[in-house]
Amino acid sequence: MNLPAAEVVVVGGGVVGTSITYQLAKRGIKAALVERSGLGSGTSSACAMGVQMQTKTPGPKLRLAQESLSLYRTLEDELGRDLEFSNDGGMIVAETTDEADYLKAKVATLQAHGLEIYYLDRNEARATQPALSEQIVGSTYCPDDSVTSPLCLTVAFAEEAARLGARIHAYTPVTGLALRNGRIRQVHTSAGEIETDAVVNACGVWAPELAQMIGLDLPIVPRRGQIFVTEPAPPVFKGMVLAAQYLVSKSMPSENGTLSDSLPAGVVSYQTRRGNVLVGSTREFVGFSQHVNQEGLRKLMHGMVKIMPMVRHLHVIRTFAGLRPAAPDGLPILERSAEIPNFYVAAGHEGDGIALSPITGMRMAQLILGEIEESMLAPFSSNRFA
Amino acid sequence: MPDKIICRCEEITEAEVLAAIRAGARTLNDVKRRTRTGMGLCQGKTCQRLIARLLAQALGCSVASIAPPSARPPTRPLPLLAFEEGTES
Numbered sequence: 486m487n488l489p490a491a492e493v494v495v496v497g498g499g500v501v502g503t504s505i506t507y508q509l510a511k512r513g514i515k516a517a518l519v520e521r522s523g524l525g526s527g528t529s530s531a532c533a534m535g536v537q538m539q540t541k542t543p544g545p546k547l548r549l550a551q552e553s554l555s556l557y558r559t560l561e562d563e564l565g566r567d568l569e570f571s572n573d574g575g576m577i578v579a580e581t582t583d584e585a586d587y588l589k590a591k592v593a594t595l596q597a598h599g600l601e602i603y604y605l606d607r608n609e610a611r612a613t614q615p616a617l618s619e620q621i622v623g624s625t626y627c628p629d630d631s632v633t634s635p636l637c638l639t640v641a642f643a644e645e646a647a648r649l650g651a652r653i654h655a656y657t658p659v660t661g662l663a664l665r666n667g668r669i670r671q672v673h674t675s676a677g678e679i680e681t682d683a684v685v686n687a688c689g690v691w692a693p694e695l696a697q698m699i700g701l702d703l704p705i706v707p708r709r710g711q712i713f714v715t716e717p718a719p720p721v722f723k724g725m726v727l728a729a730q731y732l733v734s735k736s737m738p739s740e741n742g743t744l745s746d747s748l749p750a751g752v753v754s755y756q757t758r759r760g761n762v763l764v765g766s767t768r769e770f771v772g773f774s775q776h777v778n779q780e781g782l783r784k785l786m787h788g789m790v791k792i793m794p795m796v797r798h799l800h801v802i803r804t805f806a807g808l809r810p811a812a813p814d815g816l817p818i819l820e821r822s823a824e825i826p827n828f829y830v831a832a833g834h835e836g837d838g839i840a841l842s843p844i845t846g847m848r849m850a851q852l853i854l855g856e857i858e859e860s861m862l863a864p865f866s867s868n869r870f871a
Numbered sequence: 872m873p874d875k876i877i878c879r880c881e882e883i884t885e886a887e888v889l890a891a892i893r894a895g896a897r898t899l900n901d902v903k904r905r906t907r908t909g910m911g912l913c914q915g916k917t918c919q920r921l922i923a924r925l926l927a928q929a930l931g932c933s934v935a936s937i938a939p940p941s942a943r944p945p946t947r948p949l950p951l952l953a954f955e956e957g958t959e960s
Contacts, residue, residue, distance in 0.1 A: 523901040530904050636904045644894065655895060716912055716948055777944065779954070786954045797955070800948035802912055805941070 489652060490680035491517035493853060494672045495687055496659055496695055498522075499529040500635055500838055501831055502687030503642035504846025507564075510649035512850055517681070518643065518651060519674055521658035525639035528689050528838065531775070531807025532635055533712060533753055533765040535725055536840045537575055539591075539627035540732075543598040545864035546816055550837070551600070553844035554629060560843060566641040568633050569758060573724035575630025576605075576614060577732065578621050578792045584729040585622040591732075592625055602627040616722045616793050630725050632755055635839050642846070662698045668827045669699070683827040683853055690773075690810040692818075692832035701824060704870055705833045707773050707808035710766035711750075711781040715799040717760030728752035728788050748781055752788040762796060764789045766836070768809075777804045809835045817841065819848060819865035829853060830867070877925075878918040880911020888922055892929045899923060899940040909940060912948060 495506045498520025509516040520526075536557055541547040561568050579585040585604075592604045603626045610624040611617050617624070647653050654676060662684065663671035672679045686695045686703075693703040728751060750767040757763060767781040782804055790797045812818055812833035822828040831849045834841055851857040874884045883906045891905040899915075902908055902922055909915025909922075923937040 523898060523904070524895070525904055526900060530900075636907075640894075640905055653895070656897060715951070783954050786951050790951065790955070797951045800950050801945060801954070802914060802948045803910070803943045804945070805943045 486677035488517070488654065488674065488677045488679045491515050491652065492681065493517070493683045493685060494519060494679050494681045495685040496672070497687035497689060497691070497832075498524040498639070498643065498653070498655060499527055499687065499689055500525065500639045500642070500842040501689065501834065501845050502685070503639050503646065504842045505685055505687055505831060505849045506651050506653075507642040507646040507649070508846040508850035509853070510646040510651040512854060514850075514854070516646065516651040517654060517679055518646065519654045519657050519659055519672065519679070522656060524643050524653070524655055525636060527691070528807050528809060529635045529639050531712070531805050532710065532809070532836070532839060533763060534632045534635060534755060534757075534839060535575075535753060536570075536631040536633055537627075537725060538600055538629045539575060539577065539595060539602055539625060540727070541837070541840075542815065543594055546837070547595075547598055547600065549844055550840050551629075553841050554631065556843035556847065557631065557633065564641045564645050566637065568637045568641060570631060570633040571758070572629070572631040574626060574628045575725035575727065576610065576624040576626050577727045577729050578610070578617065578624040579729045580621055580791065582622055587732070588623070588625050588729055600627065601629060614722055614724075614726065616795055617726075618792055618794050621792060632725060633839060638839070638842065659695060659698070664699060664825070667825065669825060683829065685829040685831060685849060685853070687831045689832055689834070689838070690808045692810065692830065696830070699825060699828065701822065701828075703818065703830065703832065703867065704813055705810045705818070706770065708811040708835060709769040709771050709774065709806050710809055710836065711777045711785065711806045712763065712765040712804065713782055713785060713801050714803040715762040715796070716802050718756070718762065718799055719760065720756065721762065721795060722756055722793065724755070726752075726754045726793065728792050730788060748784060750781060750784045750788065752785060752792065754789055754793070761802075762799060773808060775806045775808060777806050810838075811835045813870060817845070817865055818867045819845060819852075819862045820867055821852060821859060823868065877921050878906075878908040878911065878915075880913050880917075881907045883908045883918075885925070888925055889929070892926060897926070897930065898938055899926070902926070903940055914943065915940060
C-alpha cells in the first residue's frame, strides 16, 4: 500500500507545517503534508493570536519576527482569504514604578534594535486605551504589534498548498521513517508509505517523538498555557494589552520570595472583531496535560481585572489550555539535521509560532531548496545546545 | 433551504458546515475550527447534534460514532466576578 511519492514530506499539520508546505508548493515542489489528527488540532487551535514584536528578544528572534510581519502585511491577498489579521498595536502595562522602570529600559533597548516603540505615562496610556485602570503607572506602545486568527491561518495555508498541488493527508499518523545510506527514503504512515527525498519535522511539542523514530533527540518540552474567552461585548479595548508583571517577575528576583513560580502567568489580552475578549496565558511545565485549573484561570482573571477593571462584568464562555513547544532558550529550532542530511526541523517556537509561521515556512522552503545559505539560520540551529 | 442557520450564536449556515465537511472536516472539532460552530455563547449546546448528524450523513457512519468536541469549561457562561472569590488582592 503506497501513497504518492513526494519530493518533501512535511510532518505536522499545525500553523508551522502548513506554512512550510505552502511555501514548498508555491515553489513548484511536490510536497505532502502528513498530520496524525485534524489540521490545526494541536497547539495551533489552543493558543492566543498575537503577532507581536515588542515581546521578542532583541536579536535574531526579533529580526525573524519583523520579517514575518512584513509577510503578514500581504498574506491575506496572497492566500486570497480573510485571516482576521489586524495591525492595531500593542501595549505592555506597568502597575508599579519598578515595572515602569523595567519597561522604560526595555523600550530603549528595542528602539536601539530598530523597533518602533514608545513609553507612555499614565495619562498618555489611558488616552490611547481608555479602558485601562486609573491605577496603572504607564505602558509601552508598539504600533507594529498585530494579531491574526491561527485557525484561519492554518486552514488557509493548507488549502492554498493543496490548490498548488501539495497533498494533504490528515488523520494519517507517521508510524516510522525508513533510512537507507544515512538518509530518509520513506515515510511510513497509517495509510501507506511515501517515497521521499526529504522530511521536515514540524510537529511542535510532539517533534521529539518524530525525531526519536530515527534515534535523534530534540530538546523541546511542552509548556502549558491556560486561556479564557469571554462572551462578545461591545468594543472595550483595541490592540493587544499585556501586563508587565510577568515580564518583570522573570527578570527581577522577588524581594520576599513569595512569587508563586509554581504557576507563572502573564496577562496577554485581545478583543476580537466579534467582541470576545481572549485572555492568556499561564506558562507551566506540567508535561502533556491540557487541563485548566482554577488557580491558573483566577490568576489570569485577577491580573486582567487589575489593569482593565470593566472586564470583570463580562461572562467567561470558554477556557482551554494549549501546549507550547519550548526549547531551553526560547528560540525555535530551524535547521537541517547534522546527523541525517535530508531531515529538517522547524519546531520549538513556544509562544511565537503564530507570529513566526509565515517566515518559518519561507525560510525552511528556501533552506531545503538551497536558496539561502544554512548559515543564515545559524542562530536557530540545535548545535547551540551542544 | 441550504442557507439555514445551524449555529445561531456564530450564525453559521448549513451550507458552510457542508462546505467544511467537503473540504476535509471529519469531526466536530474540525468543523468548529473551520467555521466557528460551537464557539459562541452556548458553546455548541444547540448546534452540536445537528452538525453530528450532517457529519454522520456525509461520512456514512452513525451519529453515535461522531466523537464529542473537546470539553472547554464552563458549561454555562460564568461572570468573571464569580472567579474572584478567594483570589489574592
